[in-house]
Amino acid sequence: MKQSPAVLMNVLALYAIAGVLFAAFAMQFWLSELPCPLCLLQRVFFCAIAAGPILNLRYGPRASHYALSILAALIGASVSARQILLHILPGDPGFGSAVFGYHYYTWAFLLFVAAIGLAALMLLFDRQFEDDEVPSPSLGGTIAVWLVIALVAANVLSTLAICGFAECPDNPVRYQLFQK
Amino acid sequence: MIFTLLFFLWTGVLIAAWMMPRSIAIGATIVALGLTLALFIHHISDPLTLSF
Numbered sequence: 001m002k003q004s005p006a007v008l009m010n011v012l013a014l015y016a017i018a019g020v021l022f023a024a025f026a027m028q029f030w031l032s033e034l035p036c037p038l039c040l041l042q043r044v045f046f047c048a049i050a051a052g053p054i055l056n057l058r059y060g061p062r063a064s065h066y067a068l069s070i071l072a073a074l075i076g077a078s079v080s081a082r083q084i085l086l087h088i089l090p091g092d093p094g095f096g097s098a099v100f101g102y103h104y105y106t107w108a109f110l111l112f113v114a115a116i117g118l119a120a121l122m123l124l125f126d127r128q129f130e131d132d133e134v135p136s137p138s139l140g141g142t143i144a145v146w147l148v149i150a151l152v153a154a155n156v157l158s159t160l161a162i163c164g165f166a167e168c169p170d171n172p173v174r175y176q177l178f179q180k
Numbered sequence: 181m182i183f184t185l186l187f188f189l190w191t192g193v194l195i196a197a198w199m200m201p202r203s204i205a206i207g208a209t210i211v212a213l214g215l216t217l218a219l220f221i222h223h224i225s226d227p228l229t230l231s232f
Binding site for chain 2: 037038040041044045048050051054055059064068072075078079082145148149152153156159160164165166167168
């Protein structure tokens, strides 16, 4: 795989991350299911995965950029695994709704593992690293970058509304910032 | 509040990844990853404050 197809794959990765962050907001606003602290931490690690693709678009594909995404996904998978284990006892209904039979944290675990696998697959293609030329960002790539950044910034406001200026509640049911 | 600051930090890191020199961007990403991991470790070592 040469540099340009690799850059395209990184653009697609950014749109996928934006899709995950958008889906999280959809569940939060349409189903009124506010994220718990562990859920927020998993969102943070989805945001962290985006650092690799953004660096790849800006400076060209490098193994170190993929490594950053793999590290973020690995720790994110650990967070999801912890939440799965908290609810593994028989009879435990789990936290939040189930989508297609799996809770959000189970989906998050699968997505983190998929991200690790995809980044490892991308590392198999050595020819993307041979070209030292810095790619000029495409319009689609620039939009993807700023879309992800906007969604991360939206999480700043959302989390401020959920937690207010205090510690985030374990099982949030209302926006603390707007409580009297 | 700590999670609000964490998202704020990552907003800055991703903007830095796009706009700042590569060495600064990578350094900022590693520091932010370390801080986020530290928060996770802090939480799992104190289960009473960690939600599900």
